[in-house]
Amino acid sequence: MALGDFAKLIKGITLIAGAATGSYWLGTTLFPGATRSGFESTRYEAVPVSASAQVAAGTVETAPRMNTAAATAAPVPTPAHAAAPAATPAPDPAPAEAGALPAADFTVHTQKPARPISDLIYGANFHAENAETHTTELAYPIVRWGGNHTSRYNWRANIANRGADCSSSTSLAANTNAPASP
Amino acid sequence: MSIADHVILANKSAGRDVLFTLPMLGWIPKDGEKRWAFSVKKYGAQQKTEPYDTDAGNGLKPSGETLTGNDPEDTSMRISPDWHVAWLAHMREILGGKTAANGGMRFFALDNEPDLWSSTHRDLRQGDAQLKTVAVGRDELWGRTVAYATALKKADPALQITGPVVGTWCGYFGSGEDIYDADGDCKTGGDRTSHEGLPFLQWYLRQICAHEKKTGLRLVDYLDVHYYPEDLDLRAETAPVARDRLERVRALYDAGFQDPSWIRDAVQLIPRLRGWIAAECPGTKLAVTEYRFGYENDSLSSTLAQAEALLVFGRDGVDLATTWGEIKSGGLYEGAFRLFLDYDGQGANARSGQSLRVEEPKGVKPERDPVLSYAIGVEKRVLVYLLNKSPLPRTKRLALDAGLSNARQFVLDTTGLAKTKIEAPSLDGRVTSLSVSLPPASMTLVELTP
Numbered sequence: 077m078a079l080g081d082f083a084k085l086i087k088g089i090t091l092i093a094g095a096a097t098g099s100y101w102l103g104t105t106l107f108p109g110a111t112r113s114g115f116e117s118t119r120y121e122a123v124p125v126s127a128s129a130q131v132a133a134g135t136v137e138t139a140p141r142m143n144t145a146a147a148t149a150a151p152v153p154t155p156a157h158a159a160a161p162a163a164t165p166a167p168d169p170a171p172a173e174a175g176a177l178p179a180a181d182f183t184v185h186t187q188k189p190a191r192p193i194s195d196l197i198y199g200a201n202f203h204a205e206n207a208e209t210h211t212t213e214l215a216y217p218i219v220r221w222g223g224n225h226t227s228r229y230n231w232r233a234n235i236a237n238r239g240a241d242c243s244s245s246t247s248l249a250a251n252t253n254a255p256a257s258p
Numbered sequence: 259m260s261i262a263d264h265v266i267l268a269n270k271s272a273g274r275d276v277l278f279t280l281p282m283l284g285w286i287p288k289d290g291e292k293r294w295a296f297s298v299k300k301y302g303a304q305q306k307t308e309p310y311d312t313d314a315g316n317g318l319k320p321s322g323e324t325l326t327g328n329d330p331e332d333t334s335m336r337i338s339p340d341w342h343v344a345w346l347a348h349m350r351e352i353l354g355g356k357t358a359a360n361g362g363m364r365f366f367a368l369d370n371e372p373d374l375w376s377s378t379h380r381d382l383r384q385g386d387a388q389l390k391t392v393a394v395g396r397d398e399l400w401g402r403t404v405a406y407a408t409a410l411k412k413a414d415p416a417l418q419i420t421g422p423v424v425g426t427w428c429g430y431f432g433s434g435e436d437i438y439d440a441d442g443d444c445k446t447g448g449d450r451t452s453h454e455g456l457p458f459l460q461w462y463l464r465q466i467c468a469h470e471k472k473t474g475l476r477l478v479d480y481l482d483v484h485y486y487p488e489d490l491d492l493r494a495e496t497a498p499v500a501r502d503r504l505e506r507v508r509a510l511y512d513a514g515f516q517d518p519s520w521i522r523d524a525v526q527l528i529p530r531l532r533g534w535i536a537a538e539c540p541g542t543k544l545a546v547t548e549y550r551f552g553y554e555n556d557s558l559s560s561t562l563a564q565a566e567a568l569l570v571f572g573r574d575g576v577d578l579a580t581t582w583g584e585i586k587s588g589g590l591y592e593g594a595f596r597l598f599l600d601y602d603g604q605g606a607n608a609r610s611g612q613s614l615r616v617e618e619p620k621g622v623k624p625e626r627d628p629v630l631s632y633a634i635g636v637e638k639r640v641l642v643y644l645l646n647k648s649p650l651p652r653t654k655r656l657a658l659d660a661g662l663s664n665a666r667q668f669v670l671d672t673t674g675l676a677k678t679k680i681e682a683p684s685l686d687g688r689v690t691s692l693s694v695s696l697p698p699a700s701m702t703l704v705e706l707t708p
Contacts, residue, residue, distance in 0.1 A: 180655040180656055180657035180691060181618070181619070181631075181654040181655050181656070182616050182617070182618060182631040182642075182644075182654060182656050182657070183617040183618075183656075183657045183658070184614055184616050184617075184633045184640060184642055184656065184657070184658045184659070185614060185616075186614055186633075186635055186640050186658055186660045187659055187660065188615070189612030190573070190612070190614065190615050191575060191612070191613050192613075193572035193573075193612065193634060194572075194576070194577045196577060196578040197568060197571040197572055197576050197577070197578065197579040198568060198579075198595060198599055198608075199277070199579055199580035199581070200580055200581050200585060200595070201547075201548065201580050201581065201582050201583070203583075204264070204265070206584050209555075209584045209586060210584040210585060210586075211585075211586055212586065212587050212589075212592050212595075213272075213587055214592065214595050214596060214599050215272075215274070215600065215607075216274050216595070216599065217275060217609070218274060218275040218276070218277055218578065218580065219265075219274050219276055219277070219580070220276075220277040220278075220279070220367070220580040221262070221265045221278050221279055222279040222370050222423070222580075223279075223370060224370060224371070224379075226279035226280075226281065227279070227282075227369050227375075227378075228281060228285065228286050228287060228334070228379065228382075229261075229262065229281060229286065230288075230289075230290075231260060231345050233289055233290035234261060234262070234290070235287045235289075235290050236261075237286075237287050239378040239379040239380075239381070240317070240379070240380065240381075241378060251294065251296065251317065251379070251381040251382075252294040252333075253287040253288075253291070253292055253293045253294070253333050253334075254292060255290060256261040
């Protein structure tokens with residue numbers, strides 16, 4: 077990070093200290109050095125179940141652990157057991173009981189799903205009138221055809237009227253029947 | 259091909275379902291000609307006219323006063339539910355005879371934003387002698403709902419119908435009449451007082467179940483609303499706006515989040531609506547068919563807010579949702595959906611998922627922690643989504659109650675959605691804890707398999 081950037085960061089922190097809401101979002105514009113470079117590879121520090129107590133004791137949030145060249149040159153300390161030979165069997169191969177999980181920021185309970193998720197939440201609206209920019213072709217489970225023009229669409233004549241909605245090219249004259257095309 | 263047929267065929271052939279809006283205003287354009295509601299020749303001089311059609315006015319007198327008393331038949335003709343029954347038959351025909359039960363058109367919405375009809379479609383409302391009020395009251399809206407939904411369900415009993423598709427926070431509480439009456443407060447109004455004093459959506463739900471009890475027919479399957487954050491710049495990407503935007507996702511679920519807009523209340527959209535459903539008409543599903551936290555396709559905060567909204571919808575039990583606004587192919591914004599629909603570019607997705615509980619240490623205040631976590635189980639895969647709202651990198655330790663063997667990681671940030679390398683995870687089926695580095699302002703997806 078260049079000195080100038082660092083100055084901006086400090087400025088950002090000062091700003092945030094005075095902000096009434098939130099305390100963490102500086103915004104990328106105030107933090108131009110914050111990109112993914114340096115994060116292309118994350119090292120997963122695999123922790124066997126049996127080592128949970130040590131992990132709990134050793135879990136201290138410090139600098140992010142990166143596996144960049146710099147990080148390799150000056151390795152961040154990792155729990156000793158993480159470097160143990162793969163051949164060494166862990167004494168307790170069974171999944172840990174809920175009460176015996178290692179201390180963590182987030183504990184995911186995989187055994188009792190809370191509820192099924194409807195696939196239909198991953199939907200989008202259809203925007204034919206902006207076809208040049210609305211180009212997504214992902215496998216959305218559902219697409220809605222809606223909006224003001226669909227309140228007044230004649231399917232036999234293929235014509236619509238979007239009322240007083242001024243977002244169309246017929247904006248100056250309100251409430252105009254305008255032929256539709258795909 | 260008509261635009262409607264194109265929407266149906268293009269999406270159905272691509273395997274996408276369609277939620278199709280049907281008009282319920284009672285008027286549609288009367289023919290294929292270009293026609294306008296406020297003719298200068300007929301109704302006098304107006305503030306603005308169309309450049310190439312100086313007869314087509316904007317419905318405002320030169321003084322700015324609203325032009326009233328126009329004739330809806332200048333542009334439109336009356337229709338009844340028969341119109342829709344014929345339309346359904348046409349849709350069935352273009353889909354090779356398929357009905358809702360066997361892959362045909364299944365989802366239909368009862369029009370769009372009736373709370374705003376008296377302004378959006380005032381040319382039809384103010385000149386219709388058959389109407390008692392220009393804005394829509396509860397009795398009128400419910401009368402139309404019964405007429406249209408009954409005809410549709412008789413034509414195809416397997417249809418899934420959504421309503422009332424209200425457009426605004428005010429529309430959750432007040433009918434169009436309540437919103438446009440003189441007192442300036444959408445939570446009170448004569449129409450509400452004369453209908454058990456209930457918020458509009460709660461009253462509407464009560465009618466759905468009362469009607470079902472009486473007739474055996476379920477008219478509306480999904481309670482359908484729109485949600486847009488109020489007093490939020492949906493275009494800018496300055497640091498304060500970006501921070502505000504990411505906070506606003508909390509309006510979807512957090513009873514402790516006082517909306518910073520004029521609303522001055524906790525929106526708590528999903529619990530509020532699910533509470534009304536539970537109280538009045540259990541079994542009704544919940545649909546949010548327009549919402550967006552920011553429009554720009556290259557806006558990182560809009561993209562992250564969109565991705566988090568999808569996670570909240572899944573976790574908190576929304577049944578159907580469709581985002582509003584354009585999505586560019588390959589754009590940053592599309593990445594918010596790609597995280598769930600095709601995160602590795604090879605078709606891996608979160609479909610048929612189960613929401614998994616994520617526990618945080620006691621005493622953590624989510625509103626003060628810039629990292630939020632969500633998890634989805636898909637058969638034996640576990641997908642953990644970690645949102646880092648901070649412009650600083652973070653490291654978080656994850657624990658699972660099951661052993662893991664394989665991990666892949668994908669990151670969505672300013673550079674788009676990409677797989678990131680994992681070095682020697684040495685996961686051997688016994689590992690239950692790992693430490694994850696989160697880039698600044700990003701969403702990280704960790705895919706774990708046993």
